[in-house]
Amino acid sequence: MARAIILVMDSFGIGHAPDADKFGDVPANTFAHLAQYYYQETKQQIALPHLASMGLVDACLAAGKEQFPIANYQLAKGAYGYAAEISSGKDTPSGHWEMAGVPVLFDWGYFPTTTPCFPEKLLSEIYQATGINAVLGNCHASGTEIIARLGEEHVKTGIPICYTSADSVFQVAAHEEYFGLDKLYQYCETVRSLLDDYNIGRVIARPFVGETKEDFVRTGNRRDYSVLPPSPTVLDKLTLAGGHVISVGKIADIFAHQGISEKTKATGIDALVDATIEHLKTAPEKSLIFTNLVNFDQDYGHRRDAIGYAEALEAFDQRLPEIFAAMQDDDLLFLTADHGCDPTWHGSDHTREYVPMLAYHHNIASVDLGERSTFADLGQTIAEMFDLHQLDYGSSFLQKLTFK
Numbered sequence: 001m002a003r004a005i006i007l008v009m010d011s012f013g014i015g016h017a018p019d020a021d022k023f024g025d026v027p028a029n030t031f032a033h034l035a036q037y038y039y040q041e042t043k044q045q046i047a048l049p050h051l052a053s054m055g056l057v058d059a060c061l062a063a064g065k066e067q068f069p070i071a072n073y074q075l076a077k078g079a080y081g082y083a084a085e086i087s088s089g090k091d092t093p094s095g096h097w098e099m100a101g102v103p104v105l106f107d108w109g110y111f112p113t114t115t116p117c118f119p120e121k122l123l124s125e126i127y128q129a130t131g132i133n134a135v136l137g138n139c140h141a142s143g144t145e146i147i148a149r150l151g152e153e154h155v156k157t158g159i160p161i162c163y164t165s166a167d168s169v170f171q172v173a174a175h176e177e178y179f180g181l182d183k184l185y186q187y188c189e190t191v192r193s194l195l196d197d198y199n200i201g202r203v204i205a206r207p208f209v210g211e212t213k214e215d216f217v218r219t220g221n222r223r224d225y226s227v228l229p230p231s232p233t234v235l236d237k238l239t240l241a242g243g244h245v246i247s248v249g250k251i252a253d254i255f256a257h258q259g260i261s262e263k264t265k266a267t268g269i270d271a272l273v274d275a276t277i278e279h280l281k282t283a284p285e286k287s288l289i290f291t292n293l294v295n296f297d298q299d300y301g302h303r304r305d306a307i308g309y310a311e312a313l314e315a316f317d318q319r320l321p322e323i324f325a326a327m328q329d330d331d332l333l334f335l336t337a338d339h340g341c342d343p344t345w346h347g348s349d350h351t352r353e354y355v356p357m358l359a360y361h362h363n364i365a366s367v368d369l370g371e372r373s374t375f376a377d378l379g380q381t382i383a384e385m386f387d388l389h390q391l392d393y394g395s396s397f398l399q400k401l402t403f404k
């Protein structure tokens with residue numbers, strides 16, 4: 001009985017999805033466009049030898065149908081494909097739940113793009129329940145821009161900064177020391193309890209530190225308060241069947257702590273990789289180690305920092321051999337993403353894209369998994385791997401994997 005590892009490169013899209021026109025996202029392509037931008041600015045081709053050997057370049061060429069500069073391109077040794085999303089939104093919970101077999105087929109609630117964006121009734125309920133009778137922001141915003149703009153006023157007045165985005169989110173930024181982390185978490189929990197009528201997917205606590213608008217910086221103490229997935233995911237099914245599900249990073253928050261046996265939080269891609277490797281050393285048979293690499297999205301995609309994104313990819317690629325080395329002979333590693341966030345795109349929101357669907361095993365043979373019509377193919381593959389009941393969505397590609 002083997003173990004499974006899922007690495008989610010948060011926001012790493014590889015070409016606009018078949019329904020991207022509905023989102024105004026044609027022709028976004030996170031990977032191809034950041035590689036092109038990197039080459040244009042540095043005259044260097046991005047070097048991702050290990051990701052390329054897993055089939056990432058082949059998957060992106062097939063999904064995005066667009067050429068891009070890449071150093072030392074080599075044919076894939078692993079199993080590679082690309083998947084479209086059937087969930088209605090291009091947000092993080094939808095992407096993760098769908099890959100765990102539960103697509104979000106209903107529409108989330110969203111706040112309007114007007115300023116103010118939050119309904120008066122909701123704000124009065126928040127004021128009454130928290131005892132804080134005002135909010136700053138009350139608009140769509142990028143999280144780093146809004147703390148630079150309103151952080152000093154927040155520190156002076158103690159009024160939290162509340163904002164939203166194209167996702168179904170209510171975000172609260174507050175100073176970790178002056179406002180206090182516990183008070184921020186408590187505030188977010190209260191807001192969460194008031195949002196049921198609005199069908200909002202997540203409340204997100206966004207603590208920051210610093211003294212002036214020039215040096216305010218968000219900390220790793222972000223916390224996401226998600227609603228429950230609409231039905232049991234492959235995580236729930238695996239834990240019920242006696243398996244062990246290990247969350248690394250914000251996976252546990254995204255799944256509202258359902259179907260999770262154990263969790264480790266870490267800040268930054270290196271620390272998240274370290275934690276994944278530590279768990280690989282000790283995780284029992286029938287384990288799923290599920291890691292979310294949020295920084296690709298949070299620090300580079302939303303910040304529209306294509307060079308930073310490319311450098312972070314190169315650094316992550318260099319860590320892959322350590323992950324491979326920590327894998328046992330039966331272990332299967334899956335590498336995917338939850339949506340796109342093209343750093344060359346306008347605005348600061350996600351982009352509707354195909355995601356990579358890569359599988360690696362010590363003895364895997366190269367196989368083209370082609371286009372997968374839902375991220376749930378991953379959940380179904382894991383369900384088959386662990387002899388669980390079939391999930392309602394997705395088709396397993398386990399039998400397509402071939403070994404040397």
Ligand SMILES: O=P(O)(O)O[C@H]1O[C@H](CO)[C@@H](O)[C@H]1O
Pocket residue numbers: 092141142143144164165166167168169171204206298302348
């Ligand atoms: O701009 P920041 O605060 O990073 O927010 C981004 O992160 C949120 C959750 O991933 C998204 O909804 C988007 O608004």
Ligand SMILES: [Mn+2]
Pocket residue numbers: 010011091092297338339
């Ligand atoms: Mn995400």
Ligand SMILES: [Mn+2]
Pocket residue numbers: 011092297298302341350
């Ligand atoms: Mn995001």
